[in-house]
Amino acid sequence: MTYRIFPQTTLLLLLLVALVISGCGIKTEGLVPDHPVAATRKIDRSVKVMATEGGHGSKFGREAYITNEQYHDALYRTLTDAQLFPRVVESGDADWELHSEIITITTEAGVSPTYAIVVQYWLVDPHTGKEIWRKGINSRHHVEWNEAFAGGTRIIMAVEGATKKNLTRLVQELSTADLQ
């Protein structure tokens, strides 16, 4: 009897572990807004996306997090897709430098997770070293318990959703900012 139950239980456990593990990786593709954010105007300057600060990999038992590299890539792709600036670069010279720092990624535990991400963005004129624009953006995303079977997947959906909203807001804020 024990012999018959054991493989079934093991299989079920393995399946659950596989489902949880499969949902534990945040991918850069998931952080980029699904559709290019429509910029309401063009800013005739080139911009260099600087390395993101404040991020790190997810740690066991803590909130899911995003690495600096993932956020930087998502930011670069969002700005390129939005066509707000005629030229967006990752290296070399540009008129402005866009800095970003992940201030916090936080959640309230639960089966229907809500994640909040706060990112501070600022533009610097590299020729003068002067900061010309700064904006902190908070975005939140809630995922219902029935949107995904695995808890890990729901957490990733919440982090990705909050990040997409944050990057969307960034393009909107830049579009309406008093920048020449």
Add this chain to the structure above:
Amino acid sequence: MTALIRICLPRLLLLTLTPALWLAGTCHAIAASESGDITLDDVDTITILPIVFPADQTSADRKENFESLFGELDEYIYKALLRKLAMKGYVLDKPHGWSPPENWSVETLKPKTPQELAALAPASASYVALLFVEHVESSYEVVHSSGNARVSAMILHRDSGTVVWQRGGEGDFTEHVLQIFNPLSGPVGMLFTPNKHAAIEDAFGKLFAELPEKSWR
């Protein structure tokens, strides 16, 4: 003639009333902003100013046993509020290129008007939060350690000096040697726990729990 009046009168009324209504709406909006009618939903980034203590509290009084483990109080409280207020939709920031004026104490700042307080805040900030620790004490006994704090907080609109939100409250923290049965605490834990930090965090935590959540967008 009657037909002409019937056609022209509604149009004439529309032409005269539309600018009048538009002007009334504009005036109302100006009046609202001039009277300092700023709500919490307008608040975006809140710059957290250094914690204000009573003048008789020396920096030695504020120190904790193992402060290097937990960080200084300003940083400790900032991090705690950062997570709490992020879930409510706010952005917290620290002052950039600004340091508090001399006499940064409860006794000096409390009698000031909101406009006077706003004038002391960094010019680059749009909203500032003043965190007052009006009283804090802690005790370490052989079997028992505790801390309690009375605090208040005020969020100000920097440009107008309008008080957007303010509250006061108390917090405490206690540990007992019998918590030895608790694997996360116990006598060793009692030595390491920053009682004053924890009591102040508890007080500000309760206080800011009452801060309304911002609408989602």
